[in-house]
Amino acid sequence: MERSYDFNLPEEYQLVELQKYELSYPIRHAQERHWISPDNCISEQTFDGRYGYLYYYEFWIEKEATIPVYITLGDLHLSYSLQSSKPIRQHHDIDNFVMDFIEGQGAYLYLAKGEYKVSLPQGHHILVGFILDAGLFRPPANRHFNFLQHLVNAKKEQSIRSDKSVTFRVGEVTKRQLQLLFSKINPHILDNEYMLLKHLIFLIQLSRFKISEDGEEQLIDQARNLLQIMILHQGAKVRLSDVAAVLLKSRDRINEEHKKQYAYTFHDYRNQLLLDYIASIIVGNEKLATTAEECGFSSINELHKFIKNQTGLTPLTFKQQQENVGNDPSSKNDLQEPPS
Structure with a gap:
């Protein structure tokens, strides 16, 4: 521009x-x-x-x-x-x-x-x-x-x-995202514009959760929608404490309300979103190292451990499963566009 x-x-x-x-x-x-x-x-x-x-x-x-x-x-x-x-x-x-x-x-x-x-x-x-x-x-x-x-x-x-x-x-979550963007800008790489746009959209999304719009969203709806956006942007790096910090609520309060409404913890919801995100990425990559990096894991071992804990499968078997049966369309929709 x-x-x-x-x-x-x-x-x-x-x-x-x-x-x-x-x-x-x-x-x-x-x-x-x-x-x-x-x-x-x-x-x-x-x-x-x-x-x-x-x-x-x-x-x-x-x-x-x-x-x-x-x-x-x-x-x-x-x-x-x-x-x-x-x-x-x-x-x-x-x-x-x-x-x-x-x-x-x-x-x-x-x-x-x-x-x-x-x-x-x-x-x-x-x-x-x-x-x-x-x-x-x-x-x-x-x-x-x-x-x-x-x-x-x-x-x-x-x-x-x-x-x-x-x-x-403008809290610590926003400051960290700005610093991350500042460190990644590189006009000499092919996907620089995509990276810049991705970070900019995330910053814009963060801002809306800090502005009340006549109580249109309940706390848990806000928390779930924000978590979906953060998973898409940060993957495994997402911290539930950051969701709580943006919404000015305690992590315990969000978890308690989520469990009351959905009968499982907010952390379990985070893991399911992350698994769905991995499923949407892993099929398109030849190497597990690429998937691990794109999904925010520090190593292949961390990716392996997460998939094994959630599914009982190895990453390779999990990838083959996704190739054979495809992802659940409703999960894809949830990840791509938070419910209104």
């Missing part, structure tokens, strides 16, 4: 080849720029992907500053404030748009074409964002994102007024 913004720093800022401070979250293969002034330092990392433009700004501010930012095309943004001792404020005087970037919070924004001002208070700040392809929210996928529809419409219509969503929490 094309970069749809730019900014002009005051003359006191000089572009330098090496940053003064070490970046807190280095992004592999990102384009970097660094500026210093007598009082402040700014570092930029960007990566231009087909489905999303990633940007990262880290500020070390000793003297409060205001930076003019020019939006050249109305676009949809997903932003995260990873660190900020005081809120960063972005505002547009003409349409009275104000956005405060507060540490530990994220939001979706539609930024209309025009000139904005970003006010940087004293302190150390980290702001990460993506310019998104609004086509990601086409029907039927958009049914889980009603809180974004006004922004998607604004993007499609190129509205002259900026707008924003409600904010959501």
